[in-house]
Amino acid sequence: MEQNAKSQSEPSPASPAQHATIQDVARRVGVSVSTVSRSFTRPNLVSKRTRQRVLAAAHKLDFSISRSAMALKSGHSFRIALLLPSPLDEWFNVKVYEGLAEVVSHAGYDLSVFTISNNDTRREFFTDMPVRRNADAVVLCSFNTRRDELGLLRGMGVPVIGINTYSTIGLDASVSINDAVSAQIATRHLIGLGHRRLAYIYTRHPTPFHFSADNRHRGFQEAIRQSGKDIQQNLISCPLDYDPVNAALTQLLELDPQPTALFFQTDDVAIPVMYRLRRYGKEIPRDYSVIGFDDSTYAAQIGLTTMHQDPTELGKIAGQKILALLNGQKLEHPFEHPLATLVLRNTTAQPLYPSSSSSI
Amino acid sequence: MEQNAKSQSEPSPASPAQHATIQDVARRVGVSVSTVSRSFTRPNLVSKRTRQRVLAAAHKLDFSISRSAMALKSGHSFRIALLLPSPLDEWFNVKVYEGLAEVVSHAGYDLSVFTISNNDTRREFFTDMPVRRNADAVVLCSFNTRRDELGLLRGMGVPVIGINTYSTIGLDASVSINDAVSAQIATRHLIGLGHRRLAYIYTRHPTPFHFSADNRHRGFQEAIRQSGKDIQQNLISCPLDYDPVNAALTQLLELDPQPTALFFQTDDVAIPVMYRLRRYGKEIPRDYSVIGFDDSTYAAQIGLTTMHQDPTELGKIAGQKILALLNGQKLEHPFEHPLATLVLRNTTAQPLYPSSSSSI
DNA sequence: CTGTTAGCGCCTTCAG
DNA sequence: CTGAAGGCGCTAACAG
Numbered sequence: 019m020e021q022n023a024k025s026q027s028e029p030s031p032a033s034p035a036q037h038a039t040i041q042d043v044a045r046r047v048g049v050s051v052s053t054v055s056r057s058f059t060r061p062n063l064v065s066k067r068t069r070q071r072v073l074a075a076a077h078k079l080d081f082s083i084s085r086s087a088m089a090l091k092s093g094h095s096f097r098i099a100l101l102l103p104s105p106l107d108e109w110f111n112v113k114v115y116e117g118l119a120e121v122v123s124h125a126g127y128d129l130s131v132f133t134i135s136n137n138d139t140r141r142e143f144f145t146d147m148p149v150r151r152n153a154d155a156v157v158l159c160s161f162n163t164r165r166d167e168l169g170l171l172r173g174m175g176v177p178v179i180g181i182n183t184y185s186t187i188g189l190d191a192s193v194s195i196n197d198a199v200s201a202q203i204a205t206r207h208l209i210g211l212g213h214r215r216l217a218y219i220y221t222r223h224p225t226p227f228h229f230s231a232d233n234r235h236r237g238f239q240e241a242i243r244q245s246g247k248d249i250q251q252n253l254i255s256c257p258l259d260y261d262p263v264n265a266a267l268t269q270l271l272e273l274d275p276q277p278t279a280l281f282f283q284t285d286d287v288a289i290p291v292m293y294r295l296r297r298y299g300k301e302i303p304r305d306y307s308v309i310g311f312d313d314s315t316y317a318a319q320i321g322l323t324t325m326h327q328d329p330t331e332l333g334k335i336a337g338q339k340i341l342a343l344l345n346g347q348k349l350e351h352p353f354e355h356p357l358a359t360l361v362l363r364n365t366t367a368q369p370l371y372p373s374s375s376s377s378i
Numbered sequence: 379m380e381q382n383a384k385s386q387s388e389p390s391p392a393s394p395a396q397h398a399t400i401q402d403v404a405r406r407v408g409v410s411v412s413t414v415s416r417s418f419t420r421p422n423l424v425s426k427r428t429r430q431r432v433l434a435a436a437h438k439l440d441f442s443i444s445r446s447a448m449a450l451k452s453g454h455s456f457r458i459a460l461l462l463p464s465p466l467d468e469w470f471n472v473k474v475y476e477g478l479a480e481v482v483s484h485a486g487y488d489l490s491v492f493t494i495s496n497n498d499t500r501r502e503f504f505t506d507m508p509v510r511r512n513a514d515a516v517v518l519c520s521f522n523t524r525r526d527e528l529g530l531l532r533g534m535g536v537p538v539i540g541i542n543t544y545s546t547i548g549l550d551a552s553v554s555i556n557d558a559v560s561a562q563i564a565t566r567h568l569i570g571l572g573h574r575r576l577a578y579i580y581t582r583h584p585t586p587f588h589f590s591a592d593n594r595h596r597g598f599q600e601a602i603r604q605s606g607k608d609i610q611q612n613l614i615s616c617p618l619d620y621d622p623v624n625a626a627l628t629q630l631l632e633l634d635p636q637p638t639a640l641f642f643q644t645d646d647v648a649i650p651v652m653y654r655l656r657r658y659g660k661e662i663p664r665d666y667s668v669i670g671f672d673d674s675t676y677a678a679q680i681g682l683t684t685m686h687q688d689p690t691e692l693g694k695i696a697g698q699k700i701l702a703l704l705n706g707q708k709l710e711h712p713f714e715h716p717l718a719t720l721v722l723r724n725t726t727a728q729p730l731y732p733s734s735s736s737s738i
Numbered sequence: 739c740t741g742t743t744a745g746c747g748c749c750t751t752c753a754g
Numbered sequence: 755c756t757g758a759a760g761g762c763g764c765t766a767a768c769a770g
Contacts, residue, residue, distance in 0.1 A: 037511050037535070039747060050757045055749060065755060080533060082510045086455055087747035089446035090762050097445075097488070107476055112467045119466075119491065128457070128490050131479065150442045151397050173440060175397070263679045290679035293653060315675065319623045319650035399763060410741045415765060425739060447763035450746050 038079035046075045058083050096126055098340060099153035101143075101161050102133045103228035109286065109314040110329045114159055114181055117333020125341055127154065134161070150174050155340045158183055162229040177343040181329075181336050184229050191339040191352040193332050200358035201237025202244075204281060204309050204325050207360060209245050211368050213279035213307060216242070217252040217270065219291070220283035221262045234283050234311060252277055256287065263290045271298060278306060278369040285310035285317050285324055292322070292365070303367035313361060321364035332356075398439035406435045418443050456486055458700060459513035461503075462493045463521050463588035469646065469674040470689045474519055474541055477693020485701055487514065494521070510534050515700045518543055522589040537703040539696050541689075544589050551699040551712040555687050560718035561597025562604075564641060564669050564685050567720060569605050571728050573639035573667060576602070577612040577630065579651070580643035581622045594643050594671060612637055616647065623650045631658060638666060638729040645670035645677045645684055652682070652725070663727035673721055681724035692716075 044051045049068060057064050057072040064072070076082070089095050100118065102111050119129050130153065134140045144167050149156060156171055159181040163171070168188040171178050180192030208216060218238050235253075242249045254269045256262035266287055270280070282288035288310040292302055302308050310317060310324035317324050335354065342349055404411045409428060417424050417432040424432070436442070449455050460478065462471050479489050490513065494500045504527050509516060516531055519541040523531070528548040531538050540552030568576060578598050580591075595613075602609045614629045616622035626647055630640070642648035648670040652662055662668050670677060670684035677684050695714065702709055 040749095041747080051748075052750080052758080053756060055747095056756085059749075063755075068755085080507070080510060082507060082512070084450070084455075084747055085457075085512045086446055086449035087762090088749080090444070090450045090746090090764085091748050091750085093762070095444075095446055105476060106479075107469075107472045109467075112472045116465060116467055128488065130488050147440070147442060150440060152442065152445045286675075290676050293676075293680045296656065315646075316650050316653075320653045401763080411764075412742080412766085413740060415763095416740085419765080423739075428739080444763055447746090448765080450748085451763080451765050453746070 038076075038081040040081070040083075042079055043072065043076050043081050046079065047071050055083075094154050095152050097128045097130050097153050098122055099149040099156045100129055100131050101156065101158050102131060103159075103161050104135065104223075105133060106131055109312065110182075111159065113329035114333040114336075117330035117335075118157065118337045119333075121334050121337030122340060144170055147174070154344060155179060157181060157336055157340070158189070160229045163188075177340060179336050179340055179343075181332050182229065186353045189353075190343055191336075191349055193335045193339070193354040193356070195327050195332070196355045196357050197231045197233035198237035198240065200325050200327070201231075201234035201281075201311070202241040203357070203360050204311065205238045205241035206245070207323075207362075207366065208279040208281065208307060208309060209241065209247065209249065211279070211307060211366060213277075213369050214247065215250045215252075215275060215277040216279050216281060217254055217273065217277040218281050218283070219254040219256070219266050219270070219287060221256045221258040221287060223258055231283055231311070238281055250275075250277070262287055263294065266291050267294060267298075276305075279366070280306050280308045282308065282310045285312040285314045285322060288322060288324075289316055289320065292320075302365050304370060307366040307369070309366055311358065318363070323363045323366045324361055325358035326361045327356075327358040398436075398441040400441070400443075402439055403432065403436050403441050406439065407431050415443075454514050455512050457488045457490050457513050458482055459509040459516045460489055460491050461516065461518050461521050462491060463519075464495065464583075465493060466491055469672065470542075471519065473689035474693040474696075477690035477695075478517065478697045479693075480690075481694050481697025482700060504530055507534070514704060515539060517541060517696055517700070518549070520589050523548075537700060539700055539703075541692050541696050542589065542591075546713045549713075550703055551696070551709055553692050553695045553699070553714040553716070555692070556715045556717050557591045557593035558597035558600065560685050560687070561591075561594035561641075561671070562601040563717070563720050564671065565598045565601035566605070567683075567722075567726065568639040568641065568667060568669060569601065569607065569609065571639070571667060571726060573637075573729050574607065575610045575612075575635060575637040576639050576641060577614055577633065577637040578641050578643070579614040579616070579626050579630070579647060581616045581618045581647060583618055591643055591671070598641055610635075610637070622647055623654065626651050627654060627658075636665075639726070640666050640668045642668065642670045645672040645674045645682060648682060648684075649676055649680065652680075662725050664730060667726040667729070669726055671718065678723070683723045683726045684721055685718035686721045687716075687718040 040051045040054050044054045047054070049072065053064060053068060054072050057069045061069055085096060100115065104111065106112055106115060115129065115131070122129065132143060134143055147170060153176060155177045156174065157179050162184060172188060177190040178188070180186065180189045180194065182194045183189065183192055186192050218235055220235065239251070242251055252273055254266055256265040282291070288308055292308060295302065300306060308322065310322050313324045313326035339349060339352070400411050400414050404414045407414070409432065413424060413428060414432050417429045421429055445456060460475065464471065466472055466475060475489065475491070482489065492503060494503055507530060513536060515537045516534070517539045522544060532548060537550040538548070540546065540549045540554065542554045543549065543552055546552050578595055580595065599611070602611055612633055614626055616625040642651070648668055652668060655662065660666060668682065670682050673684045673686035699709060699712070
């Protein structure tokens with residue numbers, strides 16, 4: 019709208035908050051709006067000269083294509099929903115976000131995060147379905163979807179992609195670390211060093227819809243079973259919501275006989291526990307060998323031996339699958355199950371006093 | 379679930395990806411589209427009975443209001459741009475994101491993150507201005523904007539809000555920790571304990587557009603000056619991009635005489651340095667008192683004395699300011715400068731051997 | 739309280 | 755290669 023145009027032949031585009039539309043650009047260049055539109059979306063359908071004049075005028079008028087209009091017209095929302103069972107600020111979540119964003123943003127998509135942290139938000143989300151017609155794809159990250167909820171999601175008619183989901187049922191694609199096998203690798207490392215008294219330390223998620231890495235514990239047990247050795251295993255379970263580090267420490271120090279090796283389900287418990295253990299005279303790896311899982315913040319810097327996984331990469335892979343799917347392509351391998359890799363650093367070693375049951 | 383409705387008189391809305399529009403709902407209920415629209419956006423303008431029938435029908439048809447259409451019609455994009463000079467996965471950034479998201483999402487706004495990590499992305503962003511007409515507000519977080527860039531941003535005609543920005547010039551509102559004064563508090567704590575040989579340890583951001591906490595160093599120096607004591611200060615500068623922990627350690631251990639207290643510009647360097655210091659026989663707080671800044675991940679768990687700040691809260695405050703501004707309100711106090719607060723934990727103490735220059 | 743109507747800004751046939 | 759015209763789905767006046 020050239021509102022109260024003052025005797026100017028050009029509408030002054032400078033100060034007012036009023037934005038130039040495609041019409042303004044067309045008028046200024048003396049072409050039709052179609053030509054302007056095409057100059058942006060299908061440049062090769064416009065003569066070079068015309069296009070350049072259009073682009074120049076657009077730049078001068080501070081014009082850009084409106085996403086809202088594009089979205090309405092095209093029927094796409096250019097938005098991808100990311101469902102999280104825990105806050106974005108968790109290491110895994112934010113890394114996934116970054117990988118995902120990097121891939122899809124180049125294709126013009128935005129990310130909308132939905133954190134489902136309790137039963138209220140969960141019901142709210144799946145009742146109101148705010149993503150319906152407002153997302154071109156849905157990503158489920160570590161999210162334990164119920165059957166009916168998956169049905170609702172699928173009813174949206176957009177691709178549903180999983181990252182670290184329990185199963186692939188009902189998903190169009192997914193990429194999930196094989197936690198069980200990865201944990202076996204870690205456990206075999208400990209056993210191979212000669213450890214015969216192990217402890218597995220993990221945090222219970224307070225909510226039932228966080229698909230956390232329970233499979234890691236299964237892998238731990240399976241590796242012990244397969245070793246055929248007589249191995250003592252202790253299970254230390256910590257509440258997530260109240261001082262898990264303290265819980266881990268107290269339970270660990272009470273164990274008698276003491277384990278010689280600790281498998282932490284996640285680095286983020288291992289790191290502060292290791293730090294505080296020293297106050298109680300425990301040296302690592304002298305008194306305990308410690309292996310973590312994730313290779314998250316500080317792990318490399320403090321020398322924690324751990325199972326490395328790369329959530330950024332998972333996000334990127336998911337993003338690529340989404341783009342392909344949105345592009346109408348059929349995926350060759352819709353479901354991927356990468357392994358975490360063992361990174362040897364300074365926190366594992368042979369036990370100081372080899373167990374008498376050792377077969378060495 | 380009425381999926382694959384057999385012999386139903388209702389058009390089966392289930393399987394096809396085709397979504398119901400406001401028209402479909404109106405038709406089904408036998409009202410006009412306006413009534414449907416109002417039932418969602420201005421419920422109190424519609425009779426309760428009608429509204430309920432509309433909502434029921436909408437639910438049955440899996441209908442929700444299209445954000446794209448709303449956006450186009452209203453001229454708003456319902457999107458807020460967040461400009462970051464470093465990856466979202468940094469503690470501060472993701473916390474800000476969460477606070478911001480929590481506040482603005484309830485008002486129907488989405489967040490779009492733009493990470494300006496080098497001169498290319500910077501130029502790209504400020505040339506193409508992808509946010510123009512595509513964001514209802516811009517948040518600058520720790521971002522060192524140049525004068526001309528601020529001009530461009532302001533030219534968008536939307537509120538520009540700062541979080542931890544260097545100055546308030548050109549901003550409609552901002553909330554920034556007073557780093558200088560906060561750092562003085564920390565430094566006075568150290569001096570008050572009797573320390574006379576201090577080291578300030580920080581990482582240099584490799585890019586010029588990250589407004590990092592340089593003011594903290596100024597505060598450190600100012601507190602020393604104001605103390606009127608004869609205090610030796612060492613400056614340890616670490617590269618951000620290559621093993622800052624190692625750099626900090628090597629420089630620190632070379633110092634002669636050794637400092638008795640360390641002020642880390644950010645916790646994230648303090649934590650791994652403290653961890654590795656033990657290997658070199660250094661106990662904390664016996665050999666060094668350590669104070670950090672941020673109170674970030676693990677700080678509480680490992681007992682780090684630090685200056686606590688709450689970026690989530692900064693995000694929330696910024697979000698509220700944005701909402702008010704978007705609502706046409708004038709802010710009473712557009713610019714806020716909260717202080718970080720000293721949190722005493724276990725890493726500071728009196729020096730073992732009081733300095734001879736001590737005035738005790 | 740409810741219906742009618744005119745666009746919001748753009749893209750995409752369809753003709754030139 | 756370019757122009758004209760019809761909507762995409764919704765909201766906001768106006769009328770009733």
